[in-house]
Amino acid sequence: MSTVKDQFRDYLGKHGLKVTRQREIILDGFLSSPSHLSAEELYLRLRKDNPNIGYATVYRTMKLLADSGIASERHFGDRQTRYEPNTSEEHHYHLICNSCGKIIEFEDSNIEALLMKTAAAHDFTLSHQRLELYGLCPDCQTI
Amino acid sequence: MSTVKDQFRDYLGKHGLKVTRQREIILDGFLSSPSHLSAEELYLRLRKDNPNIGYATVYRTMKLLADSGIASERHFGDRQTRYEPNTSEEHHYHLICNSCGKIIEFEDSNIEALLMKTAAAHDFTLSHQRLELYGLCPDCQTI
């Protein structure tokens, strides 16, 4: 079985890039953190155990993770780029609370089927998709 | 009948803000340009006829247009914020070509109904939604 770490090592090898201590630390940190962290947030988390790790290295490595297909870059309302692990092949979507910022992931095969059909109707070869629903979560709705 | 220009004047008046020559020029320019322009692109267009208009004024005015409900801010792959006019109440979605950058808008009441239902299932009060399908447009698909 191939773990995500193997997948990354493999990608690095195939591209003449090196497996370094920092890259492994960053990948580990990314995988064991909540989803949708920004590079800066991940950097701050990693700092705790690895005070010597560099800001730029985190940015560079997150780009590598995105290139290797392990992570996806996302932009929600704010200015920062956020990363989420790529879950096998199931697409998922997001509900985002305008008030508390909570991000809820969900999947829906009906939606997925409909989007596929839509892309096909426009002769588009689909690579990826983004669906975000913004509103107020149950907790933030005043009565 | 209320035009978009009236809507903007109205918004300004109600908020103790002033109707200025620059704001009218920027609104006109925005309305007569292709959709999905960034503030910078709009600024460059406006410059041609109004060499004295300021960069910051365009940014500030685009924010006003967004606040007044005339325009919406959007983020596609790149770093810039893009603006599109708000078309009455029909929601629309985007197909974006990874190769040539073309942006195609479409509407789909089936998708819309499904999204409403999904939000309701999570007890979310929906405010707005984003759906983007990325891929290759017919022209960019190599055979």
Next chain:
DNA sequence: GTAGTTGCAAATCATTTGCAGTAAT
């Protein structure tokens, strides 16, 4: 040993803001 990598600081890019002069109310 060679080529890629790191960490720092400086650079960049989009956007925002302070301020003195100007214009709308």
Next chain:
DNA sequence: ATTACTGCAAATGATTTGCAACTAC
């Protein structure tokens, strides 16, 4: 008159890059 607005230049915040020292191969 008063208060908001403009345009410039300088500031900011996120991200990128140049470079000399370092580390994986």
